[in-house]
Amino acid sequence: MKNISKKSIIYAALTVIIGILINRLCTEIVAATNCPLYLDSIGTMAAAAIGGLAPGTTVGFITNMIGGLSDTSTFYYGIINVMIAVIVGRAADKGRFSRPFDVIRLLPYFLLLSVPCSFLSYILFSFDIADNVAAPVARAISEGGAPIIVAQILADFCIEIPDKLISMIAAFSITLLIPAGVKKEMIWIAGREVKQDGDRKNVSSLKKQVALVLFVSGFAIAIVAFVISFKTHLEARVAGYPDGDYDIDLLRTETFLYCGKMFSAILGLLICIVSYSMLIANYRMVGPLRLMTREMKNFAYDDEKGRDQSVKNIDELNIQTGNEIEILYRSINKTVKQIDEYIDTTTRQAKTISELNVNIITTLADIVESRDKTTGYHVKRTAEYSALLADKLRERGKYTDILTDEYINTLRIAAPLHDIGKIKIPDAILNKPGKLNDEEYEVIKTHVDLGREMLVNAAETLGSTAYIQMATDIASYHHEWWDGSDKGYSKHLSGTDIPLSARIMAVADVFDALVSRRPYKEGYPIEKAVRIIKEESGTHFDPEVIDAFSELTDDFTEIVRKYRE
Numbered sequence: 001m002k003n004i005s006k007k008s009i010i011y012a013a014l015t016v017i018i019g020i021l022i023n024r025l026c027t028e029i030v031a032a033t034n035c036p037l038y039l040d041s042i043g044t045m046a047a048a049a050i051g052g053l054a055p056g057t058t059v060g061f062i063t064n065m066i067g068g069l070s071d072t073s074t075f076y077y078g079i080i081n082v083m084i085a086v087i088v089g090r091a092a093d094k095g096r097f098s099r100p101f102d103v104i105r106l107l108p109y110f111l112l113l114s115v116p117c118s119f120l121s122y123i124l125f126s127f128d129i130a131d132n133v134a135a136p137v138a139r140a141i142s143e144g145g146a147p148i149i150v151a152q153i154l155a156d157f158c159i160e161i162p163d164k165l166i167s168m169i170a171a172f173s174i175t176l177l178i179p180a181g182v183k184k185e186m187i188w189i190a191g192r193e194v195k196q197d198g199d200r201k202n203v204s205s206l207k208k209q210v211a212l213v214l215f216v217s218g219f220a221i222a223i224v225a226f227v228i229s230f231k232t233h234l235e236a237r238v239a240g241y242p243d244g245d246y247d248i249d250l251l252r253t254e255t256f257l258y259c260g261k262m263f264s265a266i267l268g269l270l271i272c273i274v275s276y277s278m279l280i281a282n283y284r285m286v287g288p289l290r291l292m293t294r295e296m297k298n299f300a301y302d303d304e305k306g307r308d309q310s311v312k313n314i315d316e317l318n319i320q321t322g323n324e325i326e327i328l329y330r331s332i333n334k335t336v337k338q339i340d341e342y343i344d345t346t347t348r349q350a351k352t353i354s355e356l357n358v359n360i361i362t363t364l365a366d367i368v369e370s371r372d373k374t375t376g377y378h379v380k381r382t383a384e385y386s387a388l389l390a391d392k393l394r395e396r397g398k399y400t401d402i403l404t405d406e407y408i409n410t411l412r413i414a415a416p417l418h419d420i421g422k423i424k425i426p427d428a429i430l431n432k433p434g435k436l437n438d439e440e441y442e443v444i445k446t447h448v449d450l451g452r453e454m455l456v457n458a459a460e461t462l463g464s465t466a467y468i469q470m471a472t473d474i475a476s477y478h479h480e481w482w483d484g485s486d487k488g489y490s491k492h493l494s495g496t497d498i499p500l501s502a503r504i505m506a507v508a509d510v511f512d513a514l515v516s517r518r519p520y521k522e523g524y525p526i527e528k529a530v531r532i533i534k535e536e537s538g539t540h541f542d543p544e545v546i547d548a549f550s551e552l553t554d555d556f557t558e559i560v561r562k563y564r565e
Contacts, residue, residue: 007185008189009189018047020066026040027040043059043063043171046171048088048089050178051186051190054278057086061268065265080117086271088168097175104168123260129152135155139151215271292328360458381508389507389508389549390407393504398544411504417455417475421450421451421453424447425443455475473501477493477502482494482495504545510533
């Protein structure tokens with residue numbers, strides 16, 4: 001967040017000066033042509049639309065103060081011109097002074113503002129029709145039987161409608177003439193750089209809170225000044241004044257008028273002060289806090305590229321307020337960078353550990369494959385089969401809550417360990433060149449429990465990971481039967497009690513065993529192996545897995561050819 005540049009300050013000062021000159025020029029033109037309008041707020045509106053509240057209220061206030069030097073009645077309406085700046089400035093802040101139709105929609109606000117102005121005129125002119133450009137219309141309405149105050153309000157409406165429409169259109173036209181570069185420099189002066197988050201319900205802006213405190217305080221000052229002045233009016237006496245012959249009624253009237261001038265002038269000055277206070281609060285406090293809040297809220301913690309961009313965005317804020325907010329920003333910036341470095345370091349370490357686990361699993365699988373002389377490329381083929389089955393299940397909309405990309409990748413890596421328990425099976429049985437007898441078969445069946453034991457011990461030693469956990473499930477349960485019959489081993493689980501990874505491996509393992517050549521048998525043709533697998537759907541295998549398998553015959557055939565014995 002850059003400092004307000006000297007160029008911005010110069011543009012703001014020029015906006016104020018030109019705005020005042022426009023107001024005074026229009027006032028002189030109206031007076032010279034006897035135009036039945038005011039047109040004394042075009043510069044105020046333009047300044048507020050371009051530069052925000054601070055320049056706008058300054059133009060409005062100074063215009064009335066200058067006018068009051070030649071016509072003190074102008075002091076009475078000091079607050080009105082300032083409030084015009086507030087209306088246009090707030091509309092411009094919200095983007096409602098960018099199109100002609102939006103500009104025209106502000107007219108009701110000006111008509112509403114004219115009501116207290118009418119009451120003020122009614123009071124200042126001794127509860128009679130005010131001597132202003134609306135006087136002829138007010139008299140005509142009054143003569144028609146309407147009360148004076150009603151006639152004054154309606155007459156002011158008749159003047160205000162064309163006056164404010166012309167003024168708004170003229171101010172809008174002026175804003176169109178301003179170069180884009182000038183408008184960009186005025187962004188921070190106008191307080192439009194940082195918008196409040198849309199979801200901050202029931203939370204008031206600090207800028208508004210500061211403005212409210214200043215306004216209430218200043219309003220109290222204006223009230224006190226009015227009360228003191230009015231007290232002077234009530235206590236006015238001829239006695240005690242030099243030269244002694246004064247008209248008491250005239251003295252009291254002039255004193256009362258003085259009260260009105262005092263109140264209006266002080267209140268107008270107050271709003272100018274509030275506008276500049278809001279500007280300072282926005283630049284030194286509220287704006288920087290909103291910028292920091294926005295970047296922290298949008299910080300991408302879970303994505304390295306996004307996280308780096310978020311750190312860069314926070315660093316580029318470059319908040320320089322010269323107060324505690326700047327210290328807070330530097331602390332946040334430093335902390336965010338440290339967190340980013342810590343996350344990067346942790347991610348690298350996690351990646352290293354993951355790669356180590358994969359290497360360990362691969363090494364163990366190679367050991368299993370090297371010991372079992374009868375299986376050849378069995379572990380590689382079953383890993384490929386398993387990943388294909390998982391992808392197809394997800395494609396068919398089955399088990400989608402489980403089959404994430406991460407799950408399928410883990411399955412591919414963990415699958416080669418499904419027979420890791422065979423490491424502990426004697427070579428005489430593991431590599432027997434003939435069919436196993438019943439006793440030998442019982443020994444072979446123990447490889448599932450032996451595998452589970454080995455992987456549980458590995459998890460305790462190396463730390464439990466998704467790979468080890470899934471490998472444990474596959475090694476333990478890939479010989480269970482879907483129907484829970486005694487043909488399955490060793491826990492006799494059934495249905496979905498069997499982990500999905502093991503149910504997938506069951507199909508992959510049996511299929512590869514059927515099509516592979518063994519010392520005691522030739523490999524079955526793929527068509528026969530597929531038929532056998534399908535026949536055991538619902539008994540040996542999960543029917544959903546078999547449905548997926550039925551669509552992958554060509555893919556399985558290609559894998560068999562790729563890893564031929």
